[in-house]
Amino acid sequence: MIKTNAIYQNRIQKVKTAANEKNVKSFWITKPENKFYVSGFQSSNYFILLTEDRNYLLTDFRYIESASRLKDTFEIVLISNEFTPCDFLRDHGEIGLGIEYKSITFDFYNDIIEKSAIKEVLPADNIIEKIRMIKEPEELLKIKQAAEIANQGFYHMLNYIETGLTEKEIAFELEFFMKRNGADDLAFDSIVASGERGSFPHAMPTDRKIQKGEFITLDFGAKVQGYCSDMTRTIGIGPLSAKQKDIYALVLEAQIKSLSQLKVGLKTSDIDKIARTIITDAGYGAYFGHGLGHGVGLEIHEAPTLNPSSAEVLDHNMVVTIEPGIYLPGDFGLRIEDLAVVTNSDIITLSSVEKELIIL
Ligand SMILES: [Mn+2]
Structure with missing residues (x-):
């Protein structure tokens, strides 16, 4: 039996390789099925950022305890009204940030451009979907x-x-x-x-x-x-x-x-x-x-x-x-x-x- 963490770490590696081929150096994942695919995490409010050498999972107080079981794979980040996902991105996502155009709100897109230092984002749709076509x-x-x-x-x-x-x-x-x-x-x-x-x-x-x-x-x-x-x-x-x-x-x-x-x-x-x-x-x-x-x-x-x-x-x-x-x-x-x-x-x-x- 493969350890659960190994399954997700293996998927994350595949995603990073595929993202890199599209010049996506850090990948902000928002589509529910894609987040679930790389983490197995269930929550109504969470985000994932994969960079070349780090994996972050952001969630709020309600889910922070259940998120802690993923700490072998992800650095868990607490988000709140005072520290929003955009605040986090300002410090972590500046180079080649890929976002999923089809599953991000226009509101959030505006926030990224206006409140973070990121001035350019790359389309990152279908990177994970292509991997997901082949079932394990x-x-x-x-x-x-x-x-x-x-x-x-x-x-x-x-x-x-x-x-x-x-x-x-x-x-x-x-x-x-x-x-x-x-x-x-x-x-x-x-x-x-x-x-x-x-x-x-x-x-x-x-x-x-x-x-x-x-x-x-x-x-x-x-x-x-x-x-x-x-x-x-x-x-x-x-x-x-x-x-x-x-x-x-x-x-x-x-x-x-x-x-x-x-x-x-x-x-x-x-x-x-x-x-x-x-x-x-x-x-x-x-x-x-x-x-x-x-x-x-x-x-x-x-x-x-x-x-x-x-x-x-x-x-x-x-x-x-x-x-x-x-x-x-x-x-x-x-x-x-x-x-x-x-x-x-x-x-x-x-x-x-x-x-x-x-x-x-
Ligand atoms: Mn059908």
Whole structure:
């Protein structure tokens, strides 16, 4: 078992090397998932500064005791109204300060420029995100645990869903089940879309009641120690029309064939193309308006992305979703999503739940 400190020190070293390549000599980390990635620290108010030879973690009185356990890796700095992060930066971040443009407030940016001696900052977005694309064994384990809770949640719902229940009741039961069975949190707000609402790819659950003859799409995930899972299944409440069954079979074919090509060395856009070609050739290309998938980890949507214009190449131990869908406005919609680990041999699917059409 690798010591926890060693895991974070190893990540910090990787981050410093990558930052240095972008001339970032000191790196002010503010994005929550990136701070967590290099420290494992949980607090609503903390900052990290990595310089060439020092690591600082700044937090306030409420978290200072729990931060002390990180003192082998970080110098812990107490911040307050009297000694703000900007006061600290004035003394420590002057050379080549990198900040994450996408996760810093304009207010804080102004403070840095006006109150500290720093007159120039460098963009440091995506440095840590790129490292995070490749999951370490401990990360894979947590994602697998989160996926397994979601798998069990789906089976639970097969016994629970019946006509007359509302989308909100179904979402609540699913969320309650996942939390009762080991989820620290939900990976994201669950999507439950029934009937004609199924054509909204990201429908929030409503008071609409489930009826016979329609699809119901569940898109949900659990979170375990910070790591997300993501899966979607569409099930039918019988009887279904021939058109519903045909469209389901089409999406399933696109899902299975694109998933089967998820291998190290392939371009993400090529995986998207496999699914998109199948759906387009059947005449439904205009109704598949989103990308095929995305990376999953500390964030529910992270690099790499799989869409027609994405330029990443698949690599070992990336964790991605494969989730084609067809959405027919005013009629119905459906999506099938698996979470999978990229390898150069077998396809490791974390969503072990069957994909053949289930009709309740
Ligand atoms: Mn997804």
